[in-house]
Amino acid sequence: MAKKIVLNGLDCFLLPQKVLYIPFYHLLVLSDWHLGKMKHFRKEGLFVPPVEVEEEISRLELLFQELTVERVILLGDLFHSDWNEDWTAFALFTHRYPNISFLLTRGNHDILVDAHWAEARLQIIPQYILAEGLLFSHEPVADLPAYMFNIVGHLHPGCVVRGKGRQQFRLPCFHLKNNVLTLPAYGKWTGLHILPKEDNARFFSVIYDEVVEIKEFF
Template identity: 60%
Template sequence: MSKKINLNGLDVFLMPQKVVFIPRYDMIILSDWHIGKLGHFRKEGLFVPPMQLEEEFARLAVLVEELLIRQVVFLGDLFHSSWNYEWDEFQKFLGRYPGIRFTLTRGNHDILPDALWRKSILHVKEHVLLSEGILFSHEPMPNLDKGIINVVGHLHPGCEVATRGRQFFKLPCFYWEEGVLTLPAFGRWTGLFLVGKRYNNRIFAVVGNEVVELK
């Protein structure tokens, strides 16, 4: 079950698949997929299993097909490092959806040569701004006009949740503070940066198939 919140009059849904869905724009937003990360580690001689690419791509495919998405915005760190074959497979996946506009707000890990970006159907930008005053970027942007809400990634936020049995679980979360909404990492091979609940922030934990706000 998703969690609906309102940003500058715009209804957005925080999804348990760790994406933001904006029905008005037929758009989903996701961040920090880090495609190619396991392939990069293998090139460096580390013994890790190969990424199951079709399984990974299916996570996005289900969303764009079921929600009838026309726009996808990746908030940076889409590809983990230097080129490997996983980039080419990802380009083939994007090619399955000629009717969708794919945009990347480039992150610190997106270091592929410019020639590869130019060959891709991805639209690469520093940021994307909606008319409602919602700005998408990889990291928080300084000196924004008052009232602009910045939707970002980069941090891989997570939270710690206690249960009645005195067990503690670390879960990915959406994190809101001072006009900045930070998305959890879409990638499954990323760590968590734990954030704590305070009076002036909001934490929305991804708990299985639900997004739950912590009180």
């Protein structure tokens, strides 16, 4: 179940697939996929669990079937490092949807050459702005005007919540503080950066197939 928040009068839905959906613009936003990460580590001789990129692609394709999507914004760190075969799978995916435009606000891990971006139908942009004053970028923009909201990635935000007894869980979350909304990392094996509880911050955690606002922390 999605969680609706309103930013500058615009309905925005935080989805349990760890993406943001804005129906008025038929816009889907995700961040920090880190495609190719596991293959990169295996190439370096590290033992890591197998990750099928098709599984993460399928999650998006299911959303394309359920929602009206005309544009996808990828908020940086789409690909983890140098090229490997996962990029071919991603390029095939984007070409299956010629009526959807794919935009990338480049992150610090996005080091592929321009030919690879073009191969996957990706338009590279520094940031993207909606008329309502929502600005999309990989990292927070300095000196953001007070009337704007900045939608970002980069941090891989997470929080620690209570379970029954003495259980505690580290969970990915959407993090809203002042006028900055940070999206959780879309990729499965990206790690979490646990953020502290603050009076002026809201945490929306992904718990199975639901997004829940968390108000009790350790």
